[in-house]
Amino acid sequence: MREHPEAANDRPVEPDAPTAVLGPAETIDITLTVNQHSYALEVDARTTLLDALRDRLQLTGTKKGCALGQCGACTVLMDGKRVNACLVLAVMAAGRRITTIEGLQGADGALHPLQEAFIANDAFQCGYCTPGQIMSGVACIEEGHAGSADEIRRWMSGNICRCGAYSNIVQAIDDVAREGP
């Protein structure tokens, strides 16, 4: 048993690792790998990945909507898979590869094709859900779940748009899925 989560960086832990004495872990030192940068920070156990990104790393592109995994505004990629950052503890994200909306653009600063498609299709109104929609859409295309408008709607169901820009969001994802990678 280890109380210190730096172990998360070199998983798996040895099965016969010694049992640590249980004690209060008021703060925990972790390293988060976000958009290919490493950040060392001290968090308390209940800090979510979402709050760490926004409040500690000032990566405020990832939005906080419901904080209950129900709206998808905080969608990021973890080891290439889309997840709700509000449902991941920062301490459990240590050592994982996190990609946020800020990490989506190319090395030359060019927007990702899906970002371009959202602009071209006017796939937003207020824009609050947009970073989550785009991160989820990128994963949806990569997973091969963007074969038709129906399939896109089904596989984008974890992202809510209160302005109701759904038809244009579906169109933007469909455009990029058809163009291919």
Add this chain to the structure above:
Amino acid sequence: MLRYLQAGSLANAAEAIQAHATAEIVAGGTDLLQRLEENVLPPALLVDITAVEELRGIEVDGAMVRLGALARLSEVIDDPVMQTDFPVIVEALSATASPQVRNLATVGGNPLQKTRCLYFRDRTSPCNKREPGTGCSALGGRNRLNAILGGSERCIATHASDFAVAMAAVDATVVVGSAEGERTLPFTELHRLPGDTPEKETNLEPGEIIKGYVLQRSALARRSHYLKVRDRAEFEWAIASAAVALDLDDDERIDGARVAVGGVATKPWRLAQVEAALEGRKAEPGVFAAAAALSAEGAVPHGDNAFKLELLPRTVGRALHELKEQV
């Protein structure tokens, strides 16, 4: 102050939760983090088991499939053997939550998720499950989501898992580990009825952890289907669901039938009387309808959820019909 421990082994994790009454295992965290956010039975100590190697993976071993507790829902959905041999499980998981949640949530944690009863999730309401002895607000309250089967005077909270309904239908076995060793129990015996102690939801002993499941590959499980009825097409809890499996002989006579239902009961619910009405008979619409009509036998409605008396038999009937059509 919430404390966090990373378990290096199953024994370490078991010791930690046995020694601390307010400790909880965390893996996918999708239900636990909602409870932390809303202060609903928040644990004081989190024991992270995601580094415990022996709990990972999906392993096919001849006539058996072993699901490790840490397998993510999306991992099981994408597994080719699960797709061909256990469609009811893959369909139930595909109808669960959202793609983002399915990438996090684990099969070990899913059957242990807490109910979505409005009053359990609302700390300001009396709830016998959250705070024993305070009363049940759902009885006589807003109980559209609540159970018509398996309830008591203390609690009518529905068990929310789709996966658990499918697992009950295919006679899965639960493998449980503790500091002392390992034991198995039938999946249908994992959960308890609320009775007088709705706060005690499973037959796991203190210090016991779900290590995984054993599934038997069979003709029955291969011809199986999950139908989920809900208020919107995706990302919603069941108001009724049915997991069905049929073993048919060459003349389409039913050699074996399994029917389990969700969204209507306080635990994953097998319908023995429906199974009995199917077995030995021909797989045809009249037989399905007659058997499905028995689904709500013994059900107790509570106002808002009375519509389930009719919805449940229809759901079971349609699930059987769709399964037959697929073949």
